[in-house]
Amino acid sequence: MRIRPYGIGDEEALRKMSDRLSRESLYTRFFTGTPALPEAYVRALHQLDHWDHEAMVALLDGRMLGIAEYVRDRKEPWRAEIAVLITDPWQRHGLASRMVRYLSQLAERRGISEFDADVTLANRTAMSAIRTGWPAVRPSSDGGSAHYRLPLPLTSANGLRVPG
Structure with missing residues (x-):
């Protein structure tokens, strides 16, 4: 498996991800x-x-397994919205966490110190992953979703910085 930045030639693999x-x-x-x-x-x-605006993709044999991206907030440029999408067969195998670590490192080098994430309340897997990576963070609720403010650098459950 290879994780790398999204490229213009990835459009067809992205569409096939559906x-x-x-x-x-x-x-x-x-x-x-x-x-x-x-x-x-x-x-x-x-x-x-x-x-x-950055996106990382995970590829295996030319097939896209997942995509993780951030979009910097124009008003607060130290913050960025993050979103992750992993194909169903690869969910719950640690791929999303791995991709978020890579994306976090890029974001930090570009002056981003906080991610924002909106998660539907039904997405227990994502909320669990956030609790693992950011154990001290608690979400605010807005109807059917939870909003997280996730400080960088990403830390492990024991509070240590996660190496790249």
């Missing part, structure tokens, strides 16, 4: 019922500048 995503997985990422990755999302990835 074949391995359940409606539930798509809902927990996009907060709406959609049968496939939204075209607006695919187009937005063409606008990556690899500084204020």
